[in-house]
Amino acid sequence: MASRPLIKPTNSIKNDSGSELENSIAALATVMSDVSRVKMLCALMDGRAWTATELSVVADIASSTASAHLSRLLNENFIICVAQGRHRYYRLKGIETAELLEVLMGASWKQVEPFTNKTPIALRKARTCYDHLAGEIAVNIYEFMLINKWIDIEGQSLTVQGKQQFEKLGIALDEKTTRKKCSACLDWSERKYHLGGYAGAALFTHFERKGWISRVNGFREVLVTYQGEKALKRLFNIVV
Amino acid sequence: MASRPLIKPTNSIKNDSGSELENSIAALATVMSDVSRVKMLCALMDGRAWTATELSVVADIASSTASAHLSRLLNENFIICVAQGRHRYYRLKGIETAELLEVLMGASWKQVEPFTNKTPIALRKARTCYDHLAGEIAVNIYEFMLINKWIDIEGQSLTVQGKQQFEKLGIALDEKTTRKKCSACLDWSERKYHLGGYAGAALFTHFERKGWISRVNGFREVLVTYQGEKALKRLFNIVV
């Protein structure tokens, strides 16, 4: 049996063009390779601004350590900082970071099996995921949309009908947004998909404006109002 | 001006359900956080099997070091190993790794500016990217497809016309594949998109079978045959 290597090592392929790129990939991954940083970034995924101390608590580290991580994330353009009095509020700089984190979450999940749901019940029902809705309700809405063909099978774009339905709801969709219009975002607690991307954010804003949901506690938890329950039943046939 | 933190640190949110998940995200990122490993994975992106020595050359490290990296990648299920005589061939285990790497590449690029193209000319023209075609020609094909509406604007799925055109070319598309049917894959050298996903792979296979292209050198480089040039001109109006 032949066992000649397909490629001769002597034939130099090192110092390929990708050299900088590979460094830059590794650098990017290094930022995500520390559990404390990931914890902080995950907290920031709710789209809010958090103080340094709050983030040190979620990551379970000393505030000085958190500070070091934060200044690093700041340098590498993952987050921005707004000083307000004696607090410094940190938030995600762009949607890209959130999207990258989502991808990594998705890839990680496939490894973490079997699946036991340890999410607190309050959060499991409804919560924010960066700037859109997550949790059981969000997953149900997503599946309603899939069944009724508001979104295509890949979950990457709204269908024509979908757009019409959004209009009917009174949600204006700006066609010129540079952001991904619609995405299937993996849900932490349910491990199914919910609606992300621009459409997800628009829907969330609409829910808030209508008074159908309200954020509690300053956390990710979201409560459905009485009006909201009625609307969910009427629009998506969901019983909360 | 109010400067009360939105969230009280005392209110415990640590030990959230995500704890394992965050660990697992960090672990995943750690694998990608080493330049040598990234270099090896990038080499493996061409879909071929590489020997340990070859990979140590691309990564520019001692073979013993490469061996350590490879056994780690093996443990973490990124690659598989086939022993054949005194060689051990390594290849990517699944499409997921390749896809993850593509995402990281895409995210990294936005940081590496300004853009100077240092890709060797041979590779810039045409090469493989995992299991589909990349390089200038691939980018041109992709743009032809976009203009002629073979694929939707997000580049995530083939249009009805697109599918018809594939059929007309004699490329059978299996609807039942679990793989992403079609994706806009960022091109290293051109920094534009080319066709990836299942459709990209199918097109590449078809090109090979028709004798329009041939892989050279055992590397990523791909040459266009005389028949291929005629086909490219005829089908996509591309002059090589």
Added chain:
DNA sequence: ACGACATTTCGATCATGGACGAAGTAATCC
């Protein structure tokens, strides 16, 4: 102005893991 709180800076410690070369195992070539 003073004390309490929020945050960063500094210095020191320590664990991780990436690097190499030398030695060991195993298959191939002549």
Added chain:
DNA sequence: GGATTACTTCGTCCATGATCGAAATGTCGT
């Protein structure tokens, strides 16, 4: 069979960076 090649294992070295506590800086509340 003996030399060569491919690859892994082992031991050691060393740089990085995550961590903490203490001290410094800055802001708020009263």
